[in-house]
Amino acid sequence: MTKANINAKMMKNYESDTLAIGYSTNGQYPSYNFVLEKEIENLDNKHHNKIQLLGKLRPYLLNVNNKRTLLNQACNLKIESIEFLLQAIKGDKQSILFIPTAAKELEILDDEFTNYYICQNAQGTYEDLNLLYPYLEALNIDYTIYPLVLYQGLLYQKLTERFNHLSSPLIQNQDDLDKLLQTYDIDVHTLLIYHPRQHIPFYYSVKSCSFMDLDNIDLSNIHSLIPFLFSEGKHYQQDVLTKIPRGIEIQPVLLKNREAIHYFKQKWDSGN
Numbered sequence: 332m333t334k335a336n337i338n339a340k341m342m343k344n345y346e347s348d349t350l351a352i353g354y355s356t357n358g359q360y361p362s363y364n365f366v367l368e369k370e371i372e373n374l375d376n377k378h379h380n381k382i383q384l385l386g387k388l389r390p391y392l393l394n395v396n397n398k399r400t401l402l403n404q405a406c407n408l409k410i411e412s413i414e415f416l417l418q419a420i421k422g423d424k425q426s427i428l429f430i431p432t433a434a435k436e437l438e439i440l441d442d443e444f445t446n447y448y449i450c451q452n453a454q455g456t457y458e459d460l461n462l463l464y465p466y467l468e469a470l471n472i473d474y475t476i477y478p479l480v481l482y483q484g485l486l487y488q489k490l491t492e493r494f495n496h497l498s499s500p501l502i503q504n505q506d507d508l509d510k511l512l513q514t515y516d517i518d519v520h521t522l523l524i525y526h527p528r529q530h531i532p533f534y535y536s537v538k539s540c541s542f543m544d545l546d547n548i549d550l551s552n553i554h555s556l557i558p559f560l561f562s563e564g565k566h567y568q569q570d571v572l573t574k575i576p577r578g579i580e581i582q583p584v585l586l587k588n589r590e591a592i593h594y595f596k597q598k599w600d601s602g603n
Contacts, residue, residue, distance in 0.1 A: 415448040434562030436586040514590035555580035
């Protein structure tokens with residue numbers, strides 16, 4: 332038969348447990364199908380795990396309100412988020428550690444927070460948590476979000492406006508501050524930077540037990556300094572390294588202090 336009389340296409344098939352695709356060059360160059368096959372295999376490998384996980388999540392979403400929207404938007408969830416939802420449905424993991432910073436110092440969390448879902452977003456964005464939140468609510472998951480913030484500042488207030496089941500900040504009173512200080516080896520010659528760059532920077536001096544501007548502090552007798560920051564990011568670079576004279580020992584930031592991380596974990600596990 333001539334091409335004009337053919338009303339069917341001869342297609343090459345690719346099939347796995349997650350994809351079934353028929354493809355053809357439409358008679359232009361059949362040998363090119365071998366190139367396409369390799370690309371389809373790579374495509375399958377790239378999406379294989381996520382499609383499998385979505386397939387396990389789908390039966391639960393078929394029984395919720397607004398299921399069409401949730402089914403469509405689930406494609407945008409990270410693999411880690413889908414895995415967490417499946418574990419949370421079974422009751423195996425229902426705690427979310429939300430890190431509102433782009434900090435890279437997260438390796439130390441792996442040992443302590445194995446039963447938490449670690450959700451990290453740059454400050455003020457909340458993409459992953461925003462995507463995850465409707466599924467937690469729709470599936471009636473009994474969860475708690477633990478935000479890695481020091482106090483009830485602007486960032487925490489924004490979180491309370493967006494999300495339910497939110498744990499308290501890490502420092503609510505002097506007792507919390509004292510316990511966190513005990514994770515460091517400090518003496519009267521140690522200076523603690525509590526939270527810089529909050530409109531007018533303020534600092535906490537262990538020696539005088541008062542808040543003051545770092546520019547007005549006599550640093551000549553200070554031996555070491557504790558930056559109460561989670562990471563060595565912009566604030567660390569601008570407010571610590573550029574203002575502290577040489578010779579003063581700078582202690583690790585919070586996400587590099589294993590004892591501090593252990594304290595956070597104990598505090599949250601105890602429900603405080």
